[in-house]
Amino acid sequence: MKIVFQHDHPLPVTTYGGTERIMFWHMKELVRQGHQVVLIGNQNSLVENFGITLIRMNKSDHNNWKHLVPPDADIIHLQYNHTVDLPIPTINTIHGNGMKGETFSSNSVFVSKSHAQNHGAEVFIHNALDFSEYPFVNENRDSWGNFLFLAKASWKVKNLKGAVRACKVSRKHLHVAGGRYWWPSRFVTSYGQVGGEQKLKIMHQCDALIFPVRWHEPFGIAVLEAWAMGLPVLASCYGGPAEIITPGVGVACHNEEELIQGLKLKPNFSKPRQIREFAQEHFAIAGYTQKYLNLYKKIIKGEKLNSSYPSWALSTLAQDMLPF
16 A cells, blocks of 8 residues: 655654654554555655655645645545545544634544544544653652653643642652743753653653643643553543543543642552553554554545544633633
């Protein structure tokens, strides 16, 4: 099968970029399974050593790249909402929440069950990791004093303020990776945007991930990253994280008081190795790719993935802050 992807920014990414990492891992896995993969992408992308064919875009191609699509492509896989006016089937992975009135392709795939339902859709595939990028140190972590915030700190719905407040009240230390926390505090260490070895080093210092989002989180790739490193997760009860958390690997908290209680007194979590194995069993990139291959085949046959055109189905706006 010949699968075409398109992305404006250089791949692979080195710091922030969950969407880009998942896309790149999926492309590599497709190659490993014997498929032809083409990226219509940034001239600075370094993907050819991974068996991916790069069609370099010029500046003028960014808003009009369809003339670069090989005519013998079997399917086009986009990571955003866009219709390609070509006689080649297209599938769209939707990573974010839609705006009111925005309509998505009937061949859109969402990243969690709740994410799909919030858009009136049926089809979803949970995100996944390439675990080779998350080397595991087998250690029996018994401490419970250092916690990780791994998200875009400037985005209010990610609730950095709530994470800081919970750590201050419980007198625990918070390590902020993904942006800056500008107010000096002996309870907070802020690293800014991090990636690669630096991010892994920070994660090795921590005992769990705090993920207290205050919106309908589509998925939450940071949850999988924490599990890959053997860290349990203390999350809010909204969206994708609450959907995939099970006893032993995390807790979905209904309010800040429950989060604080979990920080003060460690819940009964599995050992780090067991948490890692849980993540590998359910969220490995090979399984993710196989699920997409099954959808590719359906679309190429002319089937529609969703019975209607998805759109934001809730009465509130996607970015509205939810109580916590």
